[in-house]
Amino acid sequence: MALSIRLPSDLEARLKNLAAKTGRTKSYYITEAIREHLDDLEDLYLAEQRLADIRSGKTQTVRIEEVMKRYGVED
Numbered sequence: 001m002a003l004s005i006r007l008p009s010d011l012e013a014r015l016k017n018l019a020a021k022t023g024r025t026k027s028y029y030i031t032e033a034i035r036e037h038l039d040d041l042e043d044l045y046l047a048e049q050r051l052a053d054i055r056s057g058k059t060q061t062v063r064i065e066e067v068m069k070r071y072g073v074e075d
Contacts, residue, residue, distance in 0.1 A: 015030070
């Protein structure tokens with residue numbers, strides 16, 4: 001998929017410099033950066049959704065002691 005983005009000039013210069021020094025393309029490093037951080041962004045979104053669900057009463061919480069008891073985990 002082709003994608004066009006505007007980068008601040010300092011970031012673009014750093015990216016261009018890295019690509020030149022390593023012999024890789026700027027696209028390679030952009031893809032790697034997205035790949036590295038997409039999992040974190042998805043986790044953050046999920047956590048924010050869960051927090052909103054708890055605050056709104058859609059989701060109930062369970063005390064850690066109850067979880068440990070339920071699954072037979074000792075202190």
